[in-house]
Amino acid sequence: MAETTTDTRTATAARADDLHRAYGRGGATVQALRGVSVAFTPGTFTAVMGPSGSGKTTLLHCLAGMDRPTRGTVRWGDTEVSRLPERKLAELRRTRVGFVFQAFNLMPAMTVAQNVELPGRLAGARPDRGQVLDALARVGLAGRERHRPGQLSGGQQQRVAIARALVSRPGVLFADEPTGALDRATGHEILTLLRAGVDRDGRTCVMVTHDPVAAGYADRVLLLADGLLVDELVRPTAAQVAERLGRLGG
Template sequence: MGLRKGKRRETDDRPEAQGTPGLAVELRGVRRQYGRGSGAVHALAGVDLALSRGTFTAVMGPSGSGKSTFLQCAAGLDRPTAGSVRLGGTEITRMRENQLTELRRSRLGFVFQAFNLLPSLTTEQNVLLPMRLAGQRQDRRRAAAVLAQVGLADKARSRPGELSGGQQQRVAIARALVTSPDVIFADEPTGALDTGTAAEVLGLLRQAVDALGATVVMVTHDPVAAAWADRVLFLADGVFAGALDRGSAEQIAARMAALTSRTGAMVGAAA
């Protein structure tokens, strides 16, 4: 089973599309603060990041390091307190909410731990949902193509309740791919899957990058999952605290253990 090379989005030449050519994701000085005064929580404390198109990046960090906040800000699901975010060259931090909604539907893909499929819709209808919500023509041939790419060509009429967990996550990946998005954001995509099924799902994300030129940004706690990425970024206390290129699961786990130990020691010293 493999992903067939498909037509990719042409370079975005809209007036608002600026930034560094060839970059899919750019964060500059991104901060996210919750609350004020002495009780304020600095979930992101000044994040700078530049990710090239056609790459697979994993983001890891101890509990409370800011991983979820990073993903939400990078994907336009939350607004940073300060700094700027560009996706596919487009500045999104000053967009109105309706513009952000349109961008998320047409130019971004999402894969979540909980699959987030609508139980009343068929597999095909779930895959076509981003097109439907964006007011685009629902291209059934495109849906059939992406379902074939994820090995579910025979499940178009099935409903989520008739599929295994791994099959449901494949549907979610097909849904993420259907609009040929600038970036696919994956939040713990294998957290609810067994080891073998997780490997199949991660293989699909890897092939989306290698065969289709997709850009994947994945938040995970699992070193085995992170080892599928081109690069692993380590987040601690709201800032990136290191990176590892093409690391093994063992190398990634060792870096995470050291980071968690150091962060815990700092918390203990401040207590």
């Protein structure tokens, strides 16, 4: 595949340039990423796929500022974040990007509203009740703010996690296997919600998934293998994704 190129005159929500990430030392060194360059246009939905160990989750974590690249740069808009001091990076991360995990990571003793407020409280910020209620309404959970996670279905708990990621109104949402712990029907609901956030709100969404059906909701699919970006599919069907992924051994 030809190297993915980006016109620097075109605005990007997030981008990586010549991204490398190595773990370990000496003979035990593992090269998780080996020079990945990719850009994400505002208001688009991208799925990242590849075989186990291909580097897809490492790429997502580096893009989201949750891991530091060994070499290369990460930018959110015009801001390079890969070399920022941890405190400044954490401040930007709270306002510029959101992250959704496969495990919902909710606090069972807290209400839904308190879970959504939690990142702000941990940062020493006073939560805006209106923003919390608006985030819950946007994910279809209006009126559930006083429930506890144990009173909700798995899909509803993931909606709470998405509301928590969106409460600061970030421009970019990163999602790591957001439907991996859900059944097919519930996963469809979550993917429809993520798609609506792109189409309705102009948000940029970057999602790691192993599921070709999930990838079919995206505008494009990036395929990684051995730490390299090896292919890119635009508006593919689930069948096309499965066929190409199968050739990679995924």
